Amino acid sequence: MGELATLFGPKRVAVVGATDREGSVGRAITANLLADFEGDVVAVNPTKDEVLGLESHDGVGAVPDVDVAVVVVPPPIVLDAIREAAEAGIRDVVVITAGFGESGSEGARRERELRELAAEYDLNVVGPNSLGIMNTGVGLNATFGPENARKGSISFMSQSGAFVTAVVDWANDRNLGFHNVVSLGNKAVLDESDFVREWGEDPETDVILGYLEDVVDGRAFVDSAREVSRDTPIVVVKSGRTEAGASAAASHTGAIAGSEEAYEAALDQAGVLRVDTVQDLFDFGSILAGQPLPERDGVAIVTNAGGPGVMTTDAVGDSDLSLASFTDDTVERFQDALPDEANVYNPVDIIGDAPVERFAEALDIALADPNVGAAVVLACPTATLSYEALADAVVDLQAEYDTPVAATLMGGSSARDANERLSQAGIPTYFDPARAVRSLDALREYRAISEREYTEPETFDVDREAAREILESAARRDTNRLGVEAMSLLDAYGIPTPDGEIVDARSDAVEAAERIVGGDGEDGGGGDDGRGGDSEVVMKIVSPDILHKSDIGGVAVGVPPEEVGDTYEDLVTRARNYQPDATILGVQVQEMVDLDSGVETIAGMNRDPQFGPLVLFGLGGIFVEVLEDTTLRLAPVSEQSAREMIDEIDAAPLLRGARGRDPVDEASVVETLQRLSQLVTDFPAIVELDINPLVATPDGAQAVDVRLTIDQEQL
Template sequence: MGELATLFGPRRVAVVGATDRDGSVGRAITENLLADFEGDVVAVNPTKDEVLGLESHDSVGAVPDVDVAVVVVPPPIVLDAIREAAEAGIRDVVVITAGFGESGSEGARRERELRELATEHDLNVVGPNSLGIMNTGVGLNATFGPENARDGSISFMSQSGAFVTAVVDWANDRNLGFHNVVSLGNKAVLDESDFVREWGEDPDTDVILGYLEDVVDGRAFVESAREVSGETPIVVVKSGRTEAGASAAASHTGAIAGSEEAYEAALDQAGVLRVDTVQDLFDFGSILAGQPLPERDGVAIVTNAGGPGVMTTDAVGDSDLSLASFTDDTVERFQDALPDEANVYNPVDIIGDAPVERFEDALDIALADPNVGAAVVLACPTATLSYEALADSVVDLQAEYDTPVAATLMGGSSARDANERLSQAGIPTYFDPARAVRSLDALREYRAIGDREYTEPETFDVDREAAREILESAARRDTNRLGVEAMDLLDAYGIPTPDGEIVDARSDAVDAAERIAPDGEVVMKIVSPDILHKSDIGGVAVGVPPEEVGDTYEDLVTRARNYQPDATILGVQVQEMVDLDSGVETIAGMNRDPQFGPLVLFGLGGIFVEVLEDTTLRLAPVSEPSAREMLSEIDAAPLLRGARGRDPVDEGSVVETLQRLSQLVTDFPAIVELDINPLVATPDGAQAVDVRLTIDQEQL
C-alpha cells in the first residue's frame, strides 16, 4: 500500500459531528461505521454525552490514536475541526460537509483555505462534499449511503456521490464486489491521480474503475495512470464527452475542462480503457476482475443453437477479436466427440439435443486448441440440458485451462441459478451474446495496453537559442501571429524547409531567385503579419520564371497594399519550388489544451483536414513509435503508403518532423498554436512549405 494506507486501513476512526438525530448524515455515517468496521469508532460532538452508544468527545484532539477524522460538522466550523485534527497528529481526513467550491464565492474561499491547511499540515483530505469512503477489506464504511458494498477486488472512485449509492445498491444485487470505494467530492486535495497511484500499489485491487467529469491535473493524471495501467487495468467513464454533456458538466462542477479531443488522446496515452456507458464500465470491470487475459485473439464459440451462434460470430466480427481457426487435430477430436450433424468448425454447433456432457466435451476440446485465446459458451434452453450442470462444467474447465470464458445462457428464470453460479466464479454472463463478446474484447484491449512498451521521447540536437531569438524578436515587434517569416524557427529545430529567403527589394528578389533556382522557377509569397490568408488576395505566385521575378515582386507588394493599406509588409519570400505532384500534402500542427498542454496533430492536408476531419492527436512530447502510429491511424493512411500506383512517401521523415515539432512546442510554452501546412511528404523526404503560429508574449 502507498501513502493512503492509513486512510483506507485505519485502526481508529473519529466521526467529527457524530449525532443520533434521525435522518442526519452524522447519524448515517456513525451507524455505517459501527456496522462492520474492524477498528474503533469514536464520536466527537461537544453537545452530546453519548451518540448511538458511544461516548461523545468534545474534540477530536481529546481521543488518542485517531487515524482518520470523518468531518460532518456545518461548513463554517469544518476548517476548525480539521485544524484540531491536524494538531492532534491526524493526517487523514474525509470531509463530508458540502458548501465549498460548489456553492458560491464564500464556499470557494473556504475551499482555498482548506487546501492551504492541508498543505501546511501535509494532510490527505478526501472531499469536501464527499459521500465518504469504503474499504471492504476492514469493513470500513465511512459513507452516509444506505448500503455497504460487498467484498471484491474492484476499487471504484466517482466524482458523483449519488452515483456511488446507485452503483453499490445495484452491484450488491449482482454479486459484484468492491475493495475500496471513494466519493471524490470537490477534490480539493486528493484527486483521481492520488487514488490511481494508491490502488496501483494495492495488492487487493485488481481493477480500478472511475466515473470522472474532469481531472484536476491533466499531466499528473496521465503520468500516474501510465505508471499503473500496465499492471492494473483502469476503466473510466469521462463524462461531458459531447458538446451538450460538456456544458452540463461545466454547470455541475464549475470546472474548466480540457477539450474532449485532449481527454481522448490523454486517456489513450495513459493506458486507460475509456468507456462511454455505465454498462461498459461494469461489464469491463467485472471481466477484468474475474478472468485472466487472453494469450491470443482467437475466440471459440461453443453452442447448442445455430442462430445465436451466427449472432455471436457477428459480434466477434465487430470486435478486434477473431474467430479461432481450429487445428486439424481439434477438428478431428470434434468429429469423434460430436454427432454427424454437428458443425465441427467455429462456431461449434453441438446441436439442440446436446446434454451437458457434450457441451463439456466440446468446450474441453476447444480450450485445448493452441489457436484459442478465449471462449464463449452459448446455450438456449432445451429439455436435454441442465443449465446448472453446464455452469458447473464451465466453471471447472475455465479454471483448468485458465483461459478467459464468457457465457450466454439464454433465458430468464431458467437461467438464473446457473448465471449466479457463473458470475460468482468470475465468469460474466449476459442474455445478449454481443455483450459477452464485447467484454472479452475488453480483455484483449487491456492485454494490448499491458504489452505496450513505453519509449522515452527522443531529444534532438537543436538550436534552441536561435528559436528563442526568433520568438523574442516577434515579441519586440509586438506581433502575436507569425507566418513564413518564422520558417527559420523550423530550421532551428531541424525541420526540413525548402530553400527560401525573405527580401524587401525588387533587385534582392531577382538575386535570391537566381541563387535558389538558377534558370528555374520559384514560388513567391507576400510576408505580412497582417495578411493571414495570402492566397485569397493573390499574395502567392507559383512557378515564377527568372524573367518575371522582378515584376512579380512589385505585383505582390501592390496587391497587399491595395488589399490593406495599413498592413505591415515585411517583404516577399522567394522559395524553392516543391514538387507537389510527386508528394502528398500533409499537415503537422499543435494546439495547447488548458488541461493537458501541447497536443501534436497530424493529418493529410486540404480536403482531408477541412472536409473529412481525418486527423489524429497526441500529447507532446511524442516518441518515435507514437509518431509512427499517428501516420498509420488516419483513414487516408494508404495514400502515404503509395496507394494508386504511386511510390510510398518517406514516412521516417514525417515521423521525425512530428517529433521535432513536439520538442519545439514543449520547449516554448509561448507557442500557443502552430500549423505546418502543407508539410509535403515525398518518397525523398518531408518539407515544411508554409507555417503559421500564434505566440503568447507573456510566456516568453
C-alpha cells in the same frame, strides 16, 4: 500499500459531528461504521453524551490514536474541526460537509483555506462534499449511503456521490464486489491521481474504475496512470465528452472544460481504457476482475444454437479479436465427439439436442486448442440441457485452462441460477452475446496496454538560440502571429523546408529566384505531365497582418523566371490594396515542391490548459477541415508515438504507396513530428503552430508553409 494506507485501513475512526438524529447524515455515517467496521468507532459531538450507544466526546483531540476523522459538522466549523484533528496528529480526513467550492464565493474561500490547512499539516483530505469512503477489506463504510458494498477486488472512485449510491445498490444485486470505494467530492486535496497511485500499490485491488468529470492535474494523472496501468487496469468514464455534456459538467461540479481531444489523447497515452457508458464501465470492470488476460486474440464460440452463433461471430468481426482457426487435430476431435450435423469449425454448433456432457466436451476441446485465447459459451434453453449443470462445467473448465470465458446463457428465469453460479466464479454473463464479445475485447485491449513499451522521446541537436532569437524578434515587433517569415524557426530545429528566402525588393526577388532555380534545379517540381517546370518558383506575400494569403491573391505558384519581377510587384500591390495599413515584411521566393508525387499532410500543435502541448498529424491541404483525418499526442512525442500517429490516420495507405504510387519517406515525417514536439516543448511561448502543408514525398518531408501564434508573456 501507499501513502493512503491509513486512510483506507484505520484502526480507529472518529465521526466528528456524530448524532442520532433521525434522517441525519451524521447518524447514517455512524450507523454504517458501527455495522461492519473491524476497528473502533469514536463519536465526537459536544452537545451529546451518547450517540447510538457510543460515548460522545467533546472534541476529536480528546481521544487518543484516532487514525481517520470523518467530518460532518456544519460548514462554518469544518476548518476548526480539521485543525483540531491535525493538532491531535490525525493525518487522514474525510470531509462529508458540503458548502465549499460548489456553492458561491464564501464556499470557494473556505475551500482555499481547507487546501492551505492540508498543506500546513500534510493532511490527506477526501472531499469536501463527499459521500465518504469504503474499504470492504476491514468493513469500513464511512459513507452516508444506504448500503455497504460487497467484498471484491474492484476499487472505484466517483466524482458523483449519488452515482456511488446507485452503483453499490445495483452491484449488490449482481454479485459485483468492491475493495475500496471513494466519493471524490470537490477534490480540494486528494484527487484521481492520488487514488490511482494508491490502488496501483494495493495488492487487494485488481481493477480501478472511475467516473470523472474532469482531471485536476492533467500531467500528474497521465504520469501516475501510465505507471499503474502496466499492472492494474484502469477503466474510466470521463463525462462531459460532448458540448452539451461539458456544459452540464461545468454546472454540476464546476469541471474545467479541458478540450475533449486532449482528454482523448491523454487517457489513451495514460493506458486508461476509456468507456462512454455505465454498462461498459461495469462490464469491463467485472471481466477484468474475474478473468485472466487472453494470451492470443482468437476466440472460440461454442453453442447449441446456430443463429445466435452467427450474431456472436458478427460481434467478433466488429471487435479487434478474431475467430480462432482450429488446428486439424481440434477439428478431428470435434468430428469424433459431435454428431454429423454439428459444425466442427468455429463457431462450433453442437446442435440443439446437446446435453451438458456434449457441451462440456466441446468446450474442453476448444479450450485445448493452441489458437484459442478466449471462449464464448453461448446457449439457448432446450429440453435436453440443464443450465445449472452447464454453469458448473464451464466454471470447472475455465479454472482448468485458466483461459478467459464469457457466457451467454440466453433466457430469463430459466437462466437465473446458472448465471448466479457463473458470476460467483468470476465468469461474466450477458443476455446479449455482443456484450460478451465486447468484454473479451476489453481484456485484449488491456493486455495490449500492459505490454506497451514506452520509449523515451529522443532529443535532437538543434539551434535553440536561433529559435529563441526568431521568437524574440517577433515579440519586439509586437507580433503574436507569424507566417512564412518563421520558416527559419523550423530550419533551426532541423525540420526540412524548401529552399527559399524573403526579399523586399524586385531585383532581390529576381536574384533569389535565379539562385534557387539555378542551384537546385534538378530537385525542383514538374515532370513529364507538361505542368510546372524546373525553372519555376513559388512566391508568397509575407505579412503578419494577412492570415489567409491565398484568399487575397497573395500566393503565386509556378512563376517562370521572366515573370518573377512583375509578380513581386503584383503581390505587394494586392496586399496594399487589400489592407493599406498592413505591415509587409516582403515576399518569400521559394523552390517549387512537387505536389504530384507527394501527399499533403499537416503537422501542428496546440496547447491545452490541462495537458500542455498536443502534437497533431493528419491529412493536409483542403482535406484537413473537411475530412478531419487527424490524430493527436501529448508532447513529448517519441519515435514510436510518431509512427503510431501515421498508423492512425485513415489516409495512411496514401503515404504507403496505395494505387501503385511510391511510398513516401515515412522516417522523415516521423522525425519531423519529433522535432516539432521538441520545439514546442522547449518554447512554452508557442501557443499554436501549423505546418500545412507538410509535403511528404518519397524523397523526404518538406514544410512548405507554417503559421504560429506566440504568447509574448512566456518569452
